Amino acid sequence: DELISQIAAGEVVERPASAVRELVDNALDAGATQVTVRLLAGGVRLIAVEDDGMGIPRDELPIALRRHATSKIGNLHDLESVATMGFRGEALAAIASVSEMALLSRTAQQASAFMLDARSGELRPAARSQGTTVEVKELFFSTPARRKFLKTDATELAHCVEAVRRHALARPDVGFAIWHEGKLVEQWRATLAHGEPADAQALERRLADVLGEDFIRESVPVHLRSGAITVTGRAGLPDAARSRADQQFCYVNGRFVRDKVLTHAARSAYEDVLHGQKQPVYALYVQMDPQRVDVNVHPTKIEVRFRDSREVHQAVRHAVENALAAPRA
Ligand code: ADP
Ligand code: MG
Numbered sequence: 347d348e349l350i351s352q353i354a355a356g357e358v359v360e361r362p363a364s365a366v367r368e369l370v371d372n373a374l375d376a377g378a379t380q381v382t383v384r385l386l387a388g389g390v391r392l393i394a395v396e397d398d399g400m401g402i403p404r405d406e407l408p409i410a411l412r413r414h415a416t417s418k419i420g421n422l423h424d425l426e427s428v429a430t431m432g433f434r435g436e437a438l439a440a441i442a443s444v445s446e447m448a449l450l451s452r453t454a455q456q457a458s459a460f461m462l463d464a465r466s467g468e469l470r471p472a473a474r475s476q477g478t479t480v481e482v483k484e485l486f487f488s489t490p491a492r493r494k495f496l497k498t499d500a501t502e503l504a505h506c507v508e509a510v511r512r513h514a515l516a517r518p519d520v521g522f523a524i525w526h527e528g529k530l531v532e533q534w535r536a537t538l539a540h541g542e543p544a545d546a547q548a549l550e551r552r553l554a555d556v557l558g559e560d561f562i563r564e565s566v567p568v569h570l571r572s573g574a575i576t577v578t579g580r581a582g583l584p585d586a587a588r589s590r591a592d593q594q595f596c597y598v599n600g601r602f603v604r605d606k607v608l609t610h611a612a613r614s615a616y617e618d619v620l621h622g623q624k625q626p627v628y629a630l631y632v633q634m635d636p637q638r639v640d641v642n643v644h645p646t647k648i649e650v651r652f653r654d655s656r657e658v659h660q661a662v663r664h665a666v667e668n669a670l671a672a673p674r675a
Contacts, residue, residue, distance in 0.1 A: 374517060
């Protein structure tokens with residue numbers, strides 16, 4: 347069973363950044379307004395994700411670590427319209443099976459926090475304010491074959507930062523900080539009140555913080571409503587092209603995705619209006635009926651399947667075309 351869970355873990359946790367992403371997902375699902383990520387050795391020696399969310403009740407700490415334990419989904423109908431980031435109940439179990447994990451959490455009702463050591467099962471009182479800290483130490487220590495595939499600390503750190511960046515661009519109402527080896531690497535303050543839907547201004551401020559002020563100067567706003575699909579965000583002009591493939595951010599209902607329909611639609615728009623720009627930089631947010639998109643395709647949830655991909659393709663393509671073709675001040 348240990349082996350089976352380690353194999354399953356391989357699908358969820360490829361490298362430190364995959365664990366970071368899952369842990370930040372959980373923090374956001376718990377309603378965190380501030381998420382702090384602390385790393386040692388690119389995340390291989392330590393990933394600690396600290397949030398001020400609702401916390402995990404003492405008695406549920408051991409349950410949270412079980413495979414297929416999720417507090418977020420009650421039945422198959424829920425699966426059709428998942429609003430939370432997580433819903434499979436796999437991540438904590440998977441990460442715990444390939445690391446030394448500890449959960450430290452406190453709910454609003456509790457007089458003290460509790461700490462659960464995943465390996466020993468020891469549960470004891472601890473100190474912290476409301477929220478949760480998940481500590482992941484020595485990732486892949488028991489699977490040296492996998493550990494061998496990790497790159498340098500600097501590369502793993504860059505992937506971890508990228509994972510947080512993707513969340514940060516989706517949630518301007520949440521503050522994020524990343525520390526590495528005791529040094530502050532990135533800090534993005536909330537640009538609007540927690541839980542408020544991101545308006546164009548709040549989003550623009552977050553984009554400026556995360557991608558740089560120059561990205562705002564060198565990009566145009568995207569806004570299109572097509573039937574039940576809304577596409578917003580910013581499309582970078584040629585000057586903004588920093589020719590990094592990972593500077594294309596696509597979100598569907600607040601979830602970061604890598605999707606061929608979306609990237610193809612954006613690329614077509616760039617080809618039409620700017621006659622082919624190889625690595626356009628953009629951040630696009632698609633809002634649509636959750637019933638018309640399936641996020642339950644892959645354990646890492648980075649892929650989606652649209653019920654009507656032509657409709658989505660057209661909406662995104664037109665949105666970006668209109669933005670790029672609009673006269674500029
Ligand atoms: P999922 O997110 O798919 O439910 P996970 O394995 O990521 O599964 O987490 C298991 C459960 O642990 C969650 O459903 C939630 O109840 C609890 N949990 C995990 N992280 C946190 C957190 N940061 N704050 C509150 N609850 C958490
Ligand atoms: Mg989760």
